[in-house]
Amino acid sequence: MTEWLKEPGFAGTHATMGADISQFMATLFTALFVVGWVQAKRGKGSGHHWLMLGGMIAMLAFFTSYYLFRQLGVLAFEGKEGFGGSQALYDTVFVPLLTFHIILVVIGLIMAVYMIVLGFRSQTFIDGQRKLKDAILRTTWKKIGIIFGGVGTVVMMVFVTRVASAGFSAGKLSVYLGLLILIGIVFGIEITIQRIWPNAARRHRVLGRFTVAVYCVLFVTGSITYTLLYILYPGRIG
Numbered sequence: 001m002t003e004w005l006k007e008p009g010f011a012g013t014h015a016t017m018g019a020d021i022s023q024f025m026a027t028l029f030t031a032l033f034v035v036g037w038v039q040a041k042r043g044k045g046s047g048h049h050w051l052m053l054g055g056m057i058a059m060l061a062f063f064t065s066y067y068l069f070r071q072l073g074v075l076a077f078e079g080k081e082g083f084g085g086s087q088a089l090y091d092t093v094f095v096p097l098l099t100f101h102i103i104l105v106v107i108g109l110i111m112a113v114y115m116i117v118l119g120f121r122s123q124t125f126i127d128g129q130r131k132l133k134d135a136i137l138r139t140t141w142k143k144i145g146i147i148f149g150g151v152g153t154v155v156m157m158v159f160v161t162r163v164a165s166a167g168f169s170a171g172k173l174s175v176y177l178g179l180l181i182l183i184g185i186v187f188g189i190e191i192t193i194q195r196i197w198p199n200a201a202r203r204h205r206v207l208g209r210f211t212v213a214v215y216c217v218l219f220v221t222g223s224i225t226y227t228l229l230y231i232l233y234p235g236r237i238g
Contacts, residue, residue: 014234015226023226029059030219037212045130049119056112063109064175085233094228101221108218111211114186118207122200137200144187152180 009020036051083090124133159176197203229235 013230015230025062026222033215084235104218122204132201134201136198
């Protein structure tokens with residue numbers, strides 16, 4: 001699989017197959033999120049719910065695969081040999097842009113998990129239609145501890161099962177530990193944010209706008225990175 005991802009891509013640029021798949025998936029995710037946001041603006045709660053949920057789950061699955069294979073996209077650290085531009089351009093433009101993009105990826109993944117949980121917690125059904133609760137939405141550290149303990153147990157059971165069938169690797173362990181850390185950060189955010197926006201509907205709307213904005217900027221920075229690396233200044237890749 002890893003070798004296939006290093007083969008020439010399908011977009012007709014100097015990109016690898018993995019990079020082209022990454023760019024295609026980023027375009028798909030962004031389109032789903034923007035359309036989902038438009039659905040919310042039009043008061044179509046069910047359409048918004050399923051578009052956002054599907055997009056975020058697919059994004060989480062994709063980035064997990066990206067991390068495992070390490071060649072699946074424009075974030076691959078090929079080093080200076082993967083960038084054909086000048087050293088000055090690499091140091092002052094490409095690396096800062098790539099760093100900012102990676103930071104947005106981390107924020108985007110955290111917000112994806114958080115917004116999935118918040119979406120289910122803040123919704124209600126009125127006459128068969130999904131609506132946001134106009135009510136206080138709070139949780140406690142005790143409840144978070146119980147949930148995190150349960151999720152952590154399941155995640156580690158899956159990890160042990162994978163190790164028993166396919167063998168141990170540091171890469172796999174880091175993915176599962178990263179997942180637990182991500183979930184822990186989400187719970188920490190919840191405790192903090194519920195004090196700022198205790199109302200469920202307002203919290204969902206404010207953070208939803210922020211999350212969509214992050215995804216749109218993420219798409220722009222990823223597209224610029226892709227263009228620099230695989231179209232304008234291709235290097236020795238693959």
